[in-house]
Amino acid sequence: MNIPANAASPSAARTLADPDTPFAVVDVHKSRRNIERLAARADRLGVALRPHVKTAKSLDVAGLLHDDTPCPVTVSTLAEAEAFADGGYTDITYAVGIDPHKLPRVLALLRRGVTLRILLDSAEQAEFVAEASRRAGLPIPTQIEIDCDGHRGGLKPDAPTLPEIGRILYDAGCLDGVLAHAGESYFAYTVEEQCLAAKNERDIAVAAAERLRAAGLPVATVSVGSTPTAHAAEDLTGVTELRAGNYVFFDLVMAGLGVCRIEDLALSVVVTVIGHRREYGWIITDGGWMAMSRDRGTAVQAQDQGYGLVTDLDGNLIPGLVMTGASQEHGTLTARDSAHLPDLPVGTRLRILPNHACATAAQHHGYHVIDGARTTNTAPAIQTIWERVTGW
Amino acid sequence: MNIPANAASPSAARTLADPDTPFAVVDVHKSRRNIERLAARADRLGVALRPHVKTAKSLDVAGLLHDDTPCPVTVSTLAEAEAFADGGYTDITYAVGIDPHKLPRVLALLRRGVTLRILLDSAEQAEFVAEASRRAGLPIPTQIEIDCDGHRGGLKPDAPTLPEIGRILYDAGCLDGVLAHAGESYFAYTVEEQCLAAKNERDIAVAAAERLRAAGLPVATVSVGSTPTAHAAEDLTGVTELRAGNYVFFDLVMAGLGVCRIEDLALSVVVTVIGHRREYGWIITDGGWMAMSRDRGTAVQAQDQGYGLVTDLDGNLIPGLVMTGASQEHGTLTARDSAHLPDLPVGTRLRILPNHACATAAQHHGYHVIDGARTTNTAPAIQTIWERVTGW
Structure with a gap:
């Protein structure tokens, strides 16, 4: 559905700063780029694609x-x-x-x-x-x-x-x-x-x-x-x-294999900081395994990415910050190695890049769609909401 | 909703043999028993319950x-x-x-x-x-x-x-x-x-x-x-x-802790055998992580139960059979230790008892409800379907 620019209902949210968290986001610019990349490969190989x-x-x-x-x-x-x-x-x-x-x-x-x-x-x-x-x-x-x-x-x-x-x-x-x-x-x-x-x-x-x-x-x-x-x-x-299939979004498992770059990941989950345990070096968010899934696909890779890497609301990676813990509605972010734990007050919104796009997407009804190619002075604008097919 | 006994729609399925798999089942008899157990404890302790x-x-x-x-x-x-x-x-x-x-x-x-x-x-x-x-x-x-x-x-x-x-x-x-x-x-x-x-x-x-x-x-x-x-x-x-919260259903993690018995588990997922790899000792089902979740909570316990234990459609454990592998829509069952791999033809329906009820339940829209206290000559009768609250 398209969201009217000045609608008054909760679905009238216009940027990633607006809907209550957690929610899934698709960057349509990255998704299109991933799709074009494989389509071009299939053309060169002379084979039909059946995504x-x-x-x-x-x-x-x-x-x-x-x-x-x-x-x-x-x-x-x-x-x-x-x-x-x-x-x-x-x-x-x-x-x-x-x-x-x-x-x-x-x-x-x-x-x-x-x-x-x-x-x-x-x-x-x-x-x-x-x-x-x-x-x-x-x-x-x-x-x-x-x-x-x-x-x-x-x-x-x-x-x-x-x-x-x-x-x-x-x-x-x-x-x-x-x-x-x-x-x-x-x-x-x-x-x-x-x-x-x-x-x-x-x-x-x-x-x-x-x-x-x-x-x-x-x-x-x-x-x-x-x-x-x-x-x-x-x-x-x-x-x-x-x-x-996965290539439409890509994920950290695919990035770990070198099939894509981390900047190609088109799916992420917006979460909010809800607390700190500074004595343990933890930032706590409202995105747990219900929002991310229990998938730990990178655990067997050279670089274990926990439950996901962390970006700011614009999608810029926060160096060394990893989602290392998850309960149902809580995520725990920690700093990797000697990285500095950033000061992120309660209410700060972040995006988590998932291990496994198929599993993370399955935790959500649909996607808030942004276009990463459109730069703004505010948080990324929500273009529309796309629904998922669920069940069997 | 209650299902009329002779309705003609797909929701008219009357036993666990009827709906297409996978689907989640709640045994209301076991759930009631679990609820009564904790209510009695709280009474004895003189404390109010807030489930x-x-x-x-x-x-x-x-x-x-x-x-x-x-x-x-x-x-x-x-x-x-x-x-x-x-x-x-x-x-x-x-x-x-x-x-x-x-x-x-x-x-x-x-x-x-x-x-x-x-x-x-x-x-x-x-x-x-x-x-x-x-x-x-x-x-x-x-x-x-x-x-x-x-x-x-x-x-x-x-x-x-x-x-x-x-x-x-x-x-x-x-x-x-x-x-x-x-x-x-x-x-x-x-x-x-x-x-x-x-x-x-x-x-x-x-x-x-x-x-x-x-x-x-x-x-x-x-x-x-x-x-x-x-x-x-x-x-x-x-x-x-x-x-x-968990006690309403219990799960293999709680059974592994000794908080409940395996026969107290009220939630399971009905799956169907869709293939065999006899050379590897595998039975393949149509219940993968989409139906069970990626939760592997028993992996840290003395007895790792894989993605779940296996019962027949009546809920009787099949000794030694464990769901050890999961992709999105495929489950792999193997025999533990020296257990015999049973001969289960394609089309056989089984139930999987989950590691973590919260995570498995979250993969489903709702529950097909049976009453394990009512014995029948057929597969357990579906009394009704209960819906879940989803999203945030």
Whole structure:
């Protein structure tokens, strides 16, 4: 919704100094820049993008992807699929292994004219998908999940059951292709490792596709991606589409991997100083884990960033200040190493840059949107508020 | 809302086998039992209870506390205070340090006739609260936060500024009392340590109150509490009210402390098996951190329970099965030590008992309510759906 400049309701807040804290902020300038960066990469690699919308879960953020024109997307829940279908999106991949109970909602979306692709990695799933497709007289486009790095689900490309699963799906008109996700690339700490992870993700997905083709089974889609590998891939020959989600916002985990810079982080949470424990070197804020999530993704990285780094309201990093503690509605800020603990009176507003954008965004109903490219003499102006899709 | 037995909408689901997963479940029988247990303790100790509603954030769950009659409550956000005021609650303590920006909403609640007490621990806060009270012609009842264990905010009872803060508040008609919270009792691993933490919490709160009284400042409220200390306190002489929140649901952290048994846990999340990686010993479900939260509270306990323990749909523990991994919409279950990995086909529904009820509940819009005291031949029947208060 757009906020009238002089509306009188609480939603009439006009700068980051106005709404009660904590609240989530998206800098649309940074988000657009992140989106353009990966779009340019995909163009150079000659591959289509299918962004994963699970990070922002917002039709408005997704509107930045393609000039407000619906584009192919990936979703993590059927609630997202339904919300994006309502928003005019017609080419959607639901990238979580299917269970039989969810098929009625899948079929309902297909009947609405949405090409909703689903995912599986076992013959038992292929059988019930084929059966449901036959009963409905409507083939459910299905991808076989391929495991490229032992991260989660999927079949190895040499799994004995791969051709059998492909055949069950093909015979029911359901076989669409293969999908791989290099989840372990979140632990690839150098550019070289990320490039290798991207090459491996491609090689394994293409090998699985070739194995199916060698068995006489047509493979239309060869889908790969994760934010680190999407930014590292050098050659995607044989791949038809690239997926990534986190990059729309980025976060400290991605900055720790070197996939982005800290100044690229588009999501933050505005908090207020509510107290001090000077004897312990603590500044206490009203942003705890309810506002930030319990995600401590940087704990395994070379630089543990606690629950997040701290900026002023304009987004300038406060050197050495880290959110190191969180209870439900309290955050604790401390100075790293020998950094000076700044004097920040009660009432001071700060922004916290999160470890994991997907998890932090999930703690909020929506985003207060600012445009970091517009400089002002006051706190950043709130352009609008964007809502999130929630639930399953 | 009550669900008509034969309604046709998706909300007509009648047992835990019906709604799409994941979703949160509250066993109202267990919750009532937990509530009765602490109420009986408080009666024996001769102290009033002021339950903290931040765990369930639900007027319906709060209705269990006192036969659907509004009782004194503690809240963690002004959104909770406003929702409970809408529900007829008139005696509310907002137990997070105040910042000046939130005072208009505090005053609005007071003007509605709600006795909303606020919290602070500095002279600068006392000054702006006194000033706002004078300007509004409406004294804001205020408690001084006392630190009993170095856990978070608050003043030590011998802090030089304590009488000064009391005086500023008293002169403006705002001084209500003192409040302490033994947050470190979450790390008190024996009954003896918990008893000591409870005694310390009482002693320190009473000492602070006595210091204020010695300075000629009347102290009406002496408020203490945390779920572990509320269940361990042996003598609360001088205390006027006891706070606790988590006990309405309990969780694996509390079970690990011995404050409750695992069979007392009233909150769980229903998930569905969506795949297997038998070569790794993994069962994969559709319940990841979005459904469970990232909270790993038992990681510091003697028995790390991963992201949660696993039961069947009736709530019977599956021995040795633990949710050890989580991505956004995927959970990984593994067998502990030499336990047998059960054969659970795709589509099998399970329940996950959470580490931290406050954090897991926060991932859901509401609760599907069952009554574990009613045995059936089918999956537990869903009695109703209860909504949560969200946001700030």
